[in-house]
Amino acid sequence: MTVQEQTTARCPECAADVPFAEPPRLSELVECGECQVELEVVTVQPVTLAPAPEVEEDWGE
Amino acid sequence: MSEPASVAVLTSRLRVDDKRILEALERRNVAVAHVDTRTAWWPLDGAAPEWRLVLNREIGQIRAGYAARALERLGVIGVNSAAAIETCADKWHTSLALRAAGLPTPRTALAATPEAALSALAAIGYPAVVKPLVGSWGRLVTTVPDPDLARTVLEYVAALPGPQAHIVYVQEYVRKPGRDIRVVVVGGEVLGAVYRYSADWRTNVARGARTERCPLTDRIIELATTAATAVGADLAGVDLVEDETGRLYVLEVNSGVEFAGFEQAYDGSVDVAGRIVDHVLTRLT
Structure with missing residues (x-):
């Protein structure tokens, strides 16, 4: 399956299908529409998701 | 064979803005490497990476500064530069740079301890603002209307881990x-x-x-x-x-x-x- 063909990936928290409007990029952040957990794209071929890292003290602009 | 990347975009968390930057580079047919800071390391001495410039979008300010220093050492152009990232990452360093340029800023003081911050706040006047030296998105920035609340806030500041957290940046509250x-x-x-x-x-x-x-x-x-x-x-x-x-x-x-x-x-x-x-x-x- 190519990246272009895969339009959803499974949420690792609640197993819901998370849709993509366009092919996702590595490290991109998405939110699960079901459980609202913030997720990170950890592989793109195939697209797989993992919980996004927690915000660290020095994160920001 | 693909063209060697001339630009690297450094991130550990690809925000929507970062994605737009990658798309803009690709639209201009710039050969780009997307480097994940979480798996990156650089030698003190060694060959430069293939890319000549790094667009540093690392979200962790400390990590962004060190990465910029390491890459500049290897001859890579940093945008922003390590010096700029380090100055902006620290509110006091920023204040020093702004004042050196003659820019108007709210009245500001640096207290070497949370206890000293109470005296600094009295001099600044209430209400005032207590800010961590490092951080963004307004985290832990607190407005203190009077000495009683300031004392409580500073007790929490004193309980924070790490010596840097105990250096207190206080500022006039601008209405x-x-x-x-x-x-x-x-x-x-x-x-x-x-x-x-x-x-x-x-x-x-x-x-x-x-x-x-x-x-x-x-x-x-x-x-x-x-x-x-x-x-x-x-x-x-x-x-x-x-x-x-x-x-x-x-x-x-x-x-x-x-x-x-x-x-x-x-x-x-x-x-x-x-x-x-x-x-x-x-x-x-």
Whole structure:
């Protein structure tokens, strides 16, 4: 399956299908529409998701 | 065989802004490497990477600064530079740079301990603001209306881990009209400005602030470009605040500027990612 063909990936928290409007990029952040957990794209071929890292003290602009 | 990348974009968390930057680079047919900081390391001595310039979008300010230092050592051009990232990452260093450039800032003091901060606050006057030296998105920034609450806040500050957390930055509270002003500066040019309104007294977009286009004035342009130059930032989000009389002060400069709220206020008529990339390409020539 190519990246272009895969339009959803499974949420690792609640197993819901998370849709993509366009092919996702590595490290991109998405939110699960079901459980609202913030997720990170950890592989793109195939697209797989993992919980996004927690915000660290020095994160920001 | 693909062309060697001339530009690297450094991130550990690909925000929507970063994605727009990657897309803008690709639209201009720039060979780009997307480098994940979480798996990156660099030798003290060694060959330079294939890319000549790094667009440093690392979200962790400490990590961004060290990465920039390591890459500059290897001969890579940093946008922003390590010096700019380090200056912007520390509120006191930023204040020093702004004042050295003669810019107006709220009255500010640095206290060497939480106990000393009480004296500093008394000199600044109440209400006042207590800020961590490092951090963003308004985290742990606290307004203190009186000495009683200041004492309590400083007890919490004293309980924070790490010696840096015990150096206290205190500032005059500017009675702003429910908003501040974010100015985006790229390569010394102001792309525009937005008001940031919030029910929270901290008007960060990351805290849900609403943005609205702010008419540019000569004074806003002068303050923003001078502030970006003062910290040495090619790319800067300069935060200004108005007092009750309309006088403007420079609050801080952000070297890893986020611009989704800005673009929203401009209804997409300002292509910040594109302007950033165009500037980056001038640094390669």
